[in-house]
Amino acid sequence: xxxxxxxxxxxxxxxxxxxxxxxxxxxxxxxxxxxxxxxxxxxxxxxxxxxxxxxxxxxxxxxxxxxxxxxxxxxxxxxxxxxxxxxxxxxxxxxxxxxxxxxxxxxxxxxxxxxxxxxxxxxxxxxxxxxxxxxxxxxxxxxxxxxxxxxxxxxxxxxxxxxxxxxxxxxxxxxxxxxxxxxxxxxxxxxxxxxxxxxxxxxxxxxxxxxxxxxxxxxx
Amino acid sequence: xxxxxxxxxxxxxxxxxxxxxxxxxxxxxxxxxxxxxxxxxxxxxxxxxxxxxxxxxxxxxxxxxxxxxxxxxxxxxxxxxxxxxxxxxxxxxxxxxxxxxxxxxxxxxxxxxxxxxxxxxxxxxxxxxxxxxxxxxxxxxxxxxxxxxxxxxxxxxxxxxxxxxxxxxxxxxxxxxxxxxxxxxxxxxxxxxxxxxxxxxxxxxxxxxxxxxxxxxxxxxxxxxxxxxxxxxxxxxxxxxxxxxxxxxxxxxxxxxxxxxxxxxxxxxxxxxxxxxxxxxxxxxxxxxxxxxxxxxxxxxxxxxxxxxxxxxxxxxxxxxxxxxxxxxxxxxxxxxxxxxxxxxxxxxxxxxxxxxxxxxxxxxxxxxxxxxxxxxxxxxxxxxxxxxxxxxxxxxxxxxxxxxxxxxxxxxxxxxx
Numbered sequence: 289x290x291x292x293x294x295x296x297x298x299x300x301x302x303x304x305x306x307x308x309x310x311x312x313x314x315x316x317x318x319x320x321x322x323x324x325x326x327x328x329x330x331x332x333x334x335x336x337x338x339x340x341x342x343x344x345x346x347x348x349x350x351x352x353x354x355x356x357x358x359x360x361x362x363x364x365x366x367x368x369x370x371x372x373x374x375x376x377x378x379x380x381x382x383x384x385x386x387x388x389x390x391x392x393x394x395x396x397x398x399x400x401x402x403x404x405x406x407x408x409x410x411x412x413x414x415x416x417x418x419x420x421x422x423x424x425x426x427x428x429x430x431x432x433x434x435x436x437x438x439x440x441x442x443x444x445x446x447x448x449x450x451x452x453x454x455x456x457x458x459x460x461x462x463x464x465x466x467x468x469x470x471x472x473x474x475x476x477x478x479x480x481x482x483x484x485x486x487x488x489x490x491x492x493x494x495x496x497x498x499x500x501x502x503x504x505x506x507x508x
Numbered sequence: 509x510x511x512x513x514x515x516x517x518x519x520x521x522x523x524x525x526x527x528x529x530x531x532x533x534x535x536x537x538x539x540x541x542x543x544x545x546x547x548x549x550x551x552x553x554x555x556x557x558x559x560x561x562x563x564x565x566x567x568x569x570x571x572x573x574x575x576x577x578x579x580x581x582x583x584x585x586x587x588x589x590x591x592x593x594x595x596x597x598x599x600x601x602x603x604x605x606x607x608x609x610x611x612x613x614x615x616x617x618x619x620x621x622x623x624x625x626x627x628x629x630x631x632x633x634x635x636x637x638x639x640x641x642x643x644x645x646x647x648x649x650x651x652x653x654x655x656x657x658x659x660x661x662x663x664x665x666x667x668x669x670x671x672x673x674x675x676x677x678x679x680x681x682x683x684x685x686x687x688x689x690x691x692x693x694x695x696x697x698x699x700x701x702x703x704x705x706x707x708x709x710x711x712x713x714x715x716x717x718x719x720x721x722x723x724x725x726x727x728x729x730x731x732x733x734x735x736x737x738x739x740x741x742x743x744x745x746x747x748x749x750x751x752x753x754x755x756x757x758x759x760x761x762x763x764x765x766x767x768x769x770x771x772x773x774x775x776x777x778x779x780x781x782x783x784x785x786x787x788x789x790x791x792x793x794x795x796x797x798x799x800x801x802x803x804x805x806x807x808x809x810x811x812x813x814x815x816x817x818x819x820x821x822x823x824x825x826x827x828x829x830x831x832x833x834x835x836x837x838x839x840x841x842x843x844x845x846x847x848x849x850x851x852x853x854x855x856x857x858x859x860x861x862x863x864x865x866x867x868x869x870x871x872x873x874x875x876x877x878x879x880x881x882x883x884x885x886x887x888x889x890x891x892x893x894x895x896x897x898x899x900x901x902x903x904x905x906x907x908x909x910x911x912x913x914x915x916x917x918x919x920x921x922x923x924x925x926x
Contacts, residue, residue: 371833381922383825384825385525386524394520398517398834
């Protein structure tokens with residue numbers, strides 16, 4: 289479960305301070321699929337980055353499974369992300385010098401899994417997203433849709449408690465987008481908690497709950 | 509911090525980065541490290557080798573392994589025949605050359621001078637009486653004949669003159685120092701020793717990069733003995749060549765135990781080195797180290813720039829790695845390992861080139877410096893130390909830029925924000 293209390297985030301640019309999140313209270317229950325929507329600049333991605341511990345909020349509290357993330361050190365947050373969270377980025381964020389399998393296996397190895405076990409899990413994750421035949425291809429040798437599926441495989445291989453996705457279909461064609469959303473649907477059906485930022489109405493319908501952000505606040 | 513897990517992941521990342529990076533870039537960096545290694549080892553090695561070459565030359569062409577010479581307050585070695593017998597009886601000794609030495613003058617133009625106002629062409633020299641065969645066995649003196657021929661035991665009234673006594677080979681005009689003009693094998697000159705003058709013919713000219721050879725005039729020992737009236741067979745210098753593998757100090761100590769040091773100085777070739785030679789070795793080593801240090805700094809900066817540019821261009825991916833939970837230390841280790849790889853490859857190639865090609869090649873064809881045949885001195889211990897230094901410097905130079913980039917905010921790195 290994620291609980292966010294009075295979350296604020298502002299950015300300083302010289303003398304100017306831009307308040308992007310203006311006090312958000314939010315709860316996501318375990319197993320929920322939540323879509324965060326809003327117009328461009330509403331603070332959707334910023335909200336996701338704070339919840340997923342990729343960024344430091346200016347103020348407010350974030351609890352994940354009752355654990356106060358505010359008190360965590362940088363290393364603790366890194367380990368928390370490694371063991372409990374999964375990420376799917378808009379631009380896939382794959383490491384170009386590593387094959388699909390290596391991209392997926394890396395976080396598993398970092399969890400100190402035995403090499404054989406890690407590679408087996410990585411392979412299973414890639415098979416799950418339909419890329420069992422592309423294990424040894426470099427990202428540059430894959431289509432956009434395939435790269436995003438590798439990104440999903442990397443995010444779910446270690447069976448995270450929460451999967452965060454930042455506009456996962458933004459760079460994909462319709463067919464690839466549908467394929468990605470179907471994977472999310474399957475994961476959700478299997479009990480995966482998913483928090484997804486999207487600006488596409490069509491794909492927000494896959495979620496249990498949609499929250500709308502406008503001018504740094506939840507409006508619905 | 510540097511846990512086995514971080515090292516394992518660092519290795520995983522480094523291996524893939526090196527494997528998939530541009531081969532030309534990798535080759536270029538290794539090339540830079542290779543030349544840095546050579547700069548570290550060869551520059552100081554040549555500088556030390558320049559002096560070492562001179563030391564080797566003095567040993568092989570003059571002092572040999574052990575030299576027995578007259579005491580400072582004596583004009584010759586007393587009881588020389590007995591001492592020679594002791595030396596020749598030692599099983600460690602391979603060859604011995606006993607020399608008579610007297611200061612004298614040489615005059616070249618006495619036949620062509622037409623007026624008493626014309627200045628005689630006189631050069632001061634150390635006149636040395638030798639047994640040509642014994643001398644050649646010890647110092648290979650015949651190898652240094654550049655004009656004419658070497659002496660035979662029957663060559664009375666014939667001399668070999670050192671090249672530094674001739675204007676042809678030492679064309680300097682310095683007050684108080686004169687050389688013989690227009691002399692060549694076959695030219696007659698006058699040798700004056702102890703007021704006794706004798707006309708001799710130049711049989712050959714000797715040129716070696718050892719002053720004690722090139723500044724001397726050599727004649728048959730019996731002839732010099734008769735010139736100076738030395739009938740007791742007491743000599744001034746004995747050079748002893750030892751069998752291969754014999755420690756000169758052992759023979760020196762045997763001779764001292766036999767009382768030779770009471771009538772003569774007994775020195776190994778090392779003992780006989782003047783202090784300034786030892787100081788020069790140290791000075792050149794220091795100079796070499798200073799120059800090498802500059803090379804080391806240049807290499808560090810090169811690696812720093814390479815890793816910094818690499819880390820800057822990969823900042824987004826470093827952010828992604830941190831984002832998916834890869835420990836910062838593991839990422840830093842990956843860059844340290846990359847730096848290590850470049851330094852290691854450069855050093856390995858450097859060691860191969862150094863010991864398989866450079867050192868043997870320079871040993872076979874020494875560098876022709878004006879005062880020595882320079883060799884490349886690169887002892888393994890010194891090379892290992894320099895490799896360690898190069899590795900350490902490179903690793904630090906790789907770590908600092910990696911640390912600078914890795915410590916940046918994760919999200920800023922992923923999004924490319926400053």
